[in-house]
Amino acid sequence: MPHAGFPVADGDIVDYKWLNALGWRQVADVSPNGVASQLINLPAGDLYQGFACLWTARTSQATALDFLQWRWNGLSTAAYYMEALRGTGTATPASSESLAQTAARCGLAPGASAHNAADFGDGVIFWPFVRSVDGGYACYTAITAAFSNTTTGTGFVETYGGMYGSGGAMTSITFLFAGGGNFVSGSRFTLYGLT
Amino acid sequence: MATGFPVKPLELVDVPWHNAVGGFRIADTTVVGAGTGWTFSSIPQTFKHLLLLWVASTTGTADDQVGLRINSVSTANYHHQQLQGLGTGASAGEGLLTTFGQVSFLPGSTGRTDAKYGSAGVVLFPGYSLAGSFPTWVSRSDFTKTASTGGSRAWLYGGALQSSAQAITTIQLFSGGGVNITPGSRATLYGLT
Numbered sequence: 001m002p003h004a005g006f007p008v009a010d011g012d013i014v015d016y017k018w019l020n021a022l023g024w025r026q027v028a029d030v031s032p033n034g035v036a037s038q039l040i041n042l043p044a045g046d047l048y049q050g051f052a053c054l055w056t057a058r059t060s061q062a063t064a065l066d067f068l069q070w071r072w073n074g075l076s077t078a079a080y081y082m083e084a085l086r087g088t089g090t091a092t093p094a095s096s097e098s099l100a101q102t103a104a105r106c107g108l109a110p111g112a113s114a115h116n117a118a119d120f121g122d123g124v125i126f127w128p129f130v131r132s133v134d135g136g137y138a139c140y141t142a143i144t145a146a147f148s149n150t151t152t153g154t155g156f157v158e159t160y161g162g163m164y165g166s167g168g169a170m171t172s173i174t175f176l177f178a179g180g181g182n183f184v185s186g187s188r189f190t191l192y193g194l195t
Numbered sequence: 196m197a198t199g200f201p202v203k204p205l206e207l208v209d210v211p212w213h214n215a216v217g218g219f220r221i222a223d224t225t226v227v228g229a230g231t232g233w234t235f236s237s238i239p240q241t242f243k244h245l246l247l248l249w250v251a252s253t254t255g256t257a258d259d260q261v262g263l264r265i266n267s268v269s270t271a272n273y274h275h276q277q278l279q280g281l282g283t284g285a286s287a288g289e290g291l292l293t294t295f296g297q298v299s300f301l302p303g304s305t306g307r308t309d310a311k312y313g314s315a316g317v318v319l320f321p322g323y324s325l326a327g328s329f330p331t332w333v334s335r336s337d338f339t340k341t342a343s344t345g346g347s348r349a350w351l352y353g354g355a356l357q358s359s360a361q362a363i364t365t366i367q368l369f370s371g372g373g374v375n376i377t378p379g380s381r382a383t384l385y386g387l388t
Contacts, residue, residue, distance in 0.1 A: 024218055026388055029243055054244040054387065056322035056331070087278030087287035087351065118360035120328040122321035145333040145353020147274050155276030155289055157333070157353040188322045190243045190387065 024052065024192040032183035034060075037176040039074065040191050044171075048193035050128040053173070055189045057109040058120045061181030064148040065114070065156065068107035070125065071174040072138050072164040080104040082162035089153035103176065104162050108146035111181060115154075120186060121146030128194070130170055138164040218246065223383040226251075226376050232262075232369025233382045238323075240362060242386030245320040249368060251380035252313030253301040258340075260371030261314065263296040265330045265356045265363055270294065272358035282345035295371065296354040299336035307340050313377070314338035316350075323363040330356045330363050 025048075032038040042051070059066045071080075078100040086094050098105060109121035123144030130138045142160045175189060219242070222235050238245070253259045264273075273296040277288045290297055299316045316336025322328065334352040341347075368382055 024387070026243075054319065054321045056325065056328065058328075085278065085285075087276055089276075089287065089289050091287055093278055093285040093287050116329070116357065118327060118329045119355075119357075120322070120325075120331060122319070122331050123333055124319055124321070143333055143335065143351055145276065145331065145355075147276070147329075147331070147353070147355045147357065150272075150274055150292060150357055152289060152291060155274055155353065155355075157276045157278050157351045159278070159351055186322070186325050186327045188243070188325070192387070 023195055025195060027051070027191045027193045029188070029190045031188045033185040033187065034182050036180060036182050037174050038183065038189060039172055039174045040189065041172045042170060043193070048195060050126065050130050050194045051173070051191060052194060053125045053189055053191045055107065055125070055175070056120050056122040057107070057187040058184040059109050059111040059177045059179065059181035060184055061111045061177065061179045062113050063111040063179060064154070065108050065121070065146055066111050066181060067105045067178040068109050068121070068144070069103035069176055069178055070106050071103050071176070073168065073171050074174050075166070076102040077166060078102055079166040080162065080164055082160055084158055084160050086156065086158045088156045091153070103178070104140065104164065105178070106140065106142045106160055107144035108156050108158060109177065110146055110148045114148035115150065119148055137167060138170055218385045218387045221384045221386050224381065226378050226380040228378065229375050231373055231375055232367060234365065234367045235384045236365045238364050238366065238384070239386060240324045240364070242324070242388055243322070244387040245323045245363070246385040246387060247318040247320070247366065247368065247382065248385070249382040250313060250315040251301055252377040253303055253370060253374050254377055255303050255372060255374035256305045257303040257372065259301045259303060259374055260297050261299040261301060261316070261336070262369050262371035263298050263318070263332065263354065264367040264369070266361060266365050267367065268356055268358060270358055273354065273356055275352060275354035278351040280349040296332070296356065297371065298332070298334040298352050298354070298368070299350055300338055300348070301370070302338050302340040308342065312339045313380070320363055326362045327360050329360055
């Protein structure tokens with residue numbers, strides 16, 4: 001099927017203005033398997049206004065669910081701040097915060113104790129107006145959903161906001177699980193630069 | 196001056212465009228007559244993720260669920276979780292072993308103070324082509340019924356079809372109550388490269 005809505009074919013030469021018009025550009029597409037962290041290096045220079053990442057993941061750890069986290073430039077200094085709002089089952093929604101942490105929570109993923117090996121979590125994370133040459137704080141916002149069974153209280157949605165509070169130029173993003181498990185085959189992260 | 200990309204005006208570049216351009220519109224459908232929703236079939240498996248944007252209202256009198264089916268599966272294997280903001284309160288809800296998933300509600304005409312009020316949302320299907328996982332989605336949506344306190348709602352939804360692992364090739368978005376969607380309602384499906 002042709003890619004409807006974009007009137008060029010593979011290999012065409014087009015004016016660069018198309019690229020600015022299109023908004024999102026893929027920076028990296030990775031499928032970690034059997035590793036505890038996934039590093040994505042960002043392109044050098046002032047190419048993008050910010051970044052977005054769509055992801056799906058599962059952890060090898062023997063848990064029903066674990067938290068996905070991200071790190072700025074691989075740094076594990078206690079400078080990550082996060083606010084979360086959770087919905088599960090019919091319970092009253094709960095908010096929580098994490099201050100001065102070594103990584104920032106940004107998603108939920110099922111683990112080896114989930115009811116089926118096909119349970120994966122997913123979500124999207126935005127780092128708006130975080131440019132590779134600016135320095136300053138890296139604020140982010142994210143949503144996620146994960147299901148570890150078919151029974152009440154085993155489905156979760158969460159939304160997050162937070163930041164890395166030490167500044168510096170942003171050169172990479174690292175994803176890892178809070179519990180230290182490995183990414184399972186089928187996990188995938190696609191990072192987009194926002195023009 | 197265009198910024199954000201390292202070429203000059205009128206400079207020609209060879210576009211490795213599968214990776215360069217981020218997203219493509221796969222289909223865009225506006226309701227023009229009687230109909231209860233949209234079906235996007237034969238979805239290409241060449242993208243990394245899918246994004247569905249929609250805006251809709253209902254011809255019915257009652258508030259109506261916005262339902263979602265994957266690959267035309269109608270067995271009771273859908274599971275959804277919602278987080279709702281209504282006025283100044285928040286609540287959570289779930290659907291277990293249902294015959295379709297849910298991503299929002301449409302405001303019915305009863306108590307609706309303006310016929311133009313409706314709902315809008317975005318649904319993401321990360322890793323939709325992965326055949327080894329259950330199809331899942333995460334969604335944000337809103338509806339407005341009146342312009343007064345408690346007249347609007349905002350939702351965060353997540354859902355899964357937990358019957359068997361499969362890639363997503365068909366998406367149906369429709370009125371859960373089987374009521375017609377108002378003409379002018381629109382849904383656009385994008386593939387993200």
